[in-house]
Amino acid sequence: MTDVEIDPPSVRRRSRLRQAQMALLLVLAIYLIAAYLLLPALWTHYEHQKGLANLPMVTRTAQGIPGDPMNVGLIGDKRDVVCAMHEAGWFPADPVTLKSSIEIVGSVLLDRPYKDAPVSNLFYLDRREDLAFERPVGSSAD
Template sequence: MVTATAQGIPGDAINVGLVGARGDVVSAFHAAGWYPADPVTLRTSFEIIGSVLLDRSYKNAPVSPLYFDGRPEDLAFEKPAGTSADRRQHVRLWLVLQSGADGGPVWLGSASFDSGVTLSRDTGQVTHKIAPNIDEERNRLIEGLDNARTVLSISQVRGVGPTLNGRNGEGDPYYTDGEIWVATLISAGQKAPDPAKITSAPALIQMKDMMFAWSSFLK
């Protein structure tokens, strides 16, 4: 449940899941105010540098590719936190099942918050540093989709497991309770009448989350 860089270095942890067709996913992120990320090219790399240096808007700034199950992400979205592209919410998504237990396509993704821009130590390309609390970003993403009334239900499944001293492909530290929040999406063009029904985690998971929250606070 961890992504990898093109060089095979462990990357960001998988922490979100979505159930729905590709159109449902795109529609949900659009409704929540997110933008699809541009591909990484020489032009977009210069454009993101200009965005940061000149404090200029670039809502579709690229995200560097990561790999899961041997292939790069199928979709990537972002939501700026300010004018320029140096601070933003972002998520990469992989289609992992054409038909899951509920009959719909299943996507897994890694969500984190970009807190600044730097150069990749491996490629020299422009990349971002992530904020260490990736659970906060996971929760904010799913809650944002829910607030946009695009979610029918929310549940949890085990991901990477409790991690206090994780490192991604650029060496940025992160910590997580290790759970994946899974949102079942409503069909594109429709709106859920009420907030999503959240399936309670098993008692042992709740106890683990409480212990992890205490440990991360002490950290």
């Protein structure tokens, strides 16, 4: 007669827990390798307009700090662009002046709208934007 040892339930539970931990660690390692090494190495961007392929797609502030991403560029007569944007609910931003600065402070403090509040200048390829538009959201400029 042979001596057969049967593992107690606590030993089997620890064994299953250890297997689950190892499986979780393996899944995590596969995810990290795929997300941070494999997929970025395989990612390519196909640009339909070859002239845009090597251009930066982010504006910059006057100090060179990255600003907003390029969303849309409009080409056309200034009057037509302003009319189309106004029709869509967007308003040309006021220039930054003492008067507009006082108005924006009043808008925030008094919780009143300022649909054409000034915005900071942004530059693209060392050129300031020709027009800046904004769409009011909420009851004040804050």
